[in-house]
Amino acid sequence: MATAFAIPDTFESFLQQELKKDLLRFTTAGSVDDGKSTLIGRLLHDAKGVYEDQLASVQKSKVNRSTGLIDFSLLTDGLRAEREQGITIDVAYRYFATARRRFIIADTPGHEQYTRNMATGASTANLAIILVDATKSLLPQTRRHSFIASLLGIPNVVAAMNKMDLVDYREDVFARLREDFLELAAQLGISSAVCLPVSATEGDNIVEPSVKTPWYEGPTLLEHLETVPVRESASIDSLRFPVQLVIRPDSTFRGFAGQIVAGKVRVGDSVVALPSGKTTSVRRIVTFAGNLDSAGQSESVTLELADEIDISRGDMIVLSASQPIASTSFAATLVWMSEKPLVVGQSYLAKHTTRSVRARVTSVRHRVNVNTLTHEPTRDLHMNEIAVVEVETSHPLFFDLYNESRSTGSFILIDPISNATVAAGMIREDRSKFTAADPARSGRETLSIRSVTPAERFERHGHRPAAFLLKKDGLESAERALFAAGFETIILHSDALNRASFSHVFDLLHSAGFLVLIDPDDLDAATRHKMGEHSERIFFDLSNNTEQSSDTDLISNILTLAHSLRLGAVREKGD
């Protein structure tokens, strides 16, 4: 068996194998009853990761929830309260190894109120396993789990279609779920999604290939985990070295200790210290094991610089040639983690890399409904909610956008009164160009003014533009319903304009991101043709099907169509 903990012939070869292993960190997401704990228990058990005495203690446990021989979920649900309630209530970390790899699992609960735990587990993962119950179609929770995985920037996603035993291992059931999931993944911009048919209780395709799914030729779950490339989450190539502390044992040595969170550094590199902007070069890369010529991502080192410049904790050392954004104003996605809701305008502490500053949320752009992925207008933000907000800080942060660099694009917010960690943030956009920031202070030579893009309008409105063709008597009720649901909308009448300018006005409203409601009787053939020239534009023609359906049916139909405009993302040209 390729996946067993193979013991090499000699100790020396074993040691070599052990020292060369790499590390894959993954997270698991699934709802109550999806069988997630059972799946992990099975994985640990079958991969020989469960120690004999822990198994023995499970067998004699007082609480027993299932009828099988061993209740695998008891291996993973650690805390007393969980054993009593039969649910997993916090992130738990598990460790196992095979002959090829070491694994760290962040086992996160799937219950709705625990979005924050899922985000926590996902924040350090290279891969996410999303549990799907094969006896059901894709549920809102799958959408939620996938969304959080994509939000936290996990590079690989695996959908484990579990409970295949309960659907008689039918290929068509798997194929349908697979198709639905891949569509969802594409919508969310998840580039690497893999689907597997499994049964955690029966052990099918977890470690060993199942004889009951002869139609499935892909890897088992463990094979996939062992062989999938360990992709670090988004990380830029340029050096990012947040200074943790200054090491100064005596007057002859002054070094800056930290972990290289992105890029690489070599002796002699020309570096700049932020925020001072002073330039110098790297004299030595010091470690306990000896000086290095170069060091790369994740290494903890101490840099000694050629010139004595003032650097302290919270500063960042970067290559002169490639610097991060320095700004006090940015937009970010927040996952709110505190029972006390966000207070717009209140002063929080933001911790970003090794730097702590005062920060306040100046506005909430919209909340993301994690089940429907739609954007909802809101002024506040509660526990387990996710929103795009605008943040201002007391001092500049040196950051990259989260989708380019996880380590320099992330921050947490801390309540200065309760000391609680209240939110996790992912920086989406620099807003220094929107504020009266002093260019010198923000570290940028020039402020580039660029036009507002469709993607930015999408962010603002929460939906893409479209045209709805409706009979005249339905226009106003439709507009009212759409407006009430948070859409930017307008009715375009031809009697207000002459026909020649109609298509031009439509173009403008469409570019502004509106839902434009039009009576088709106002359109002549030429205008209609001109409006349809842009193939990417979305038209919904509902002018013909009003006969049979009632007004309420029509309105709900319109709202359903409009909600589809909230999905996905608008790509910038050239993406």
Next chain:
Amino acid sequence: MIQVTTEEDERKDLAATGQPRSFATVGRLSHLRKLEAESIYILREAVAEFSSPVMMYSIGKDSSVMLRLAQKAFYPGKIPFPLLHIDTSYKFPEMITFRDSYAKEVGAQLIVHRNEEALQAGANPFTLGTQKCCGLLKTKSLLDALAEGGFNAAFGGARRDEEKSRAKERIYSFRDAHGQWDPKNQRPELWSLFNSHINKSESIRVFPLSNWTELDVWLYILAENIPIVPLYYAKEREVVLRNGSLVVIHDRSELQFGEEPRLVKCRMRSLGCVPCTGAIRSEADTLPKIIEEMISFRRSERENRAIDHDEEGSMEMKKREGYF
């Protein structure tokens, strides 16, 4: 699906860098190097953010690794915090000898704390039971020592893979003014951004080895040539069989009625107090043999420590009360 690091890659990288580092998979860090770098990062964060840190030093193998990581984190400076040993007075004599000489060797300040009051009252596991004895000699003693020293951050060598309740422990584990842990109300911990904000008299336990496994610890000791207490190595020792555990006898006065010690080749998988730490039969008298034993013979290292067996969830209860 392919493995990312091929042998060819390694050769190329070898040619580029001249030599492989001691245990790096070239081009990407091996898991041990990643763990090491992460632990050093954690140690430095805590030292930078807390006014008064201390390192719990239990003399065991995990403590030895943690101490080495501290040497690395602050090199070429000295370890910038004292070591604290909670001495129950029931520790193996070999441990005390090792503690004193090793602390001197690495140049660290050592604080030894005992609950003298309880000891004078005769606290022992035989009459009190292990729970109460640990409560007095370890938990209370620890909390007293932290309060006396005014420490607001304490490094511990606990690993999440040791025991079920530890799997949910944060790297920065918040303790209230009574030193207690509330597992249902832990701070979320994202990325590697730790929240060090506490009020006066509250504290944080910091666990730099959270993500290490027992095997990682042994491999690191081997790769780094880290000194450990000789009790870990198998040799002939006088033992009796008590409640299914092999108990090492140092002094005939420890014998209970009817017990007759025998010479057995054995060793300790983890170090605790003499009465509550069982030995295992073993031929492993070198580090490589210990590691070989581990993988062929995978039994939880805590199996032979009576304290976790008291009651299902006993470790969780101890931790809630303030135990490490």
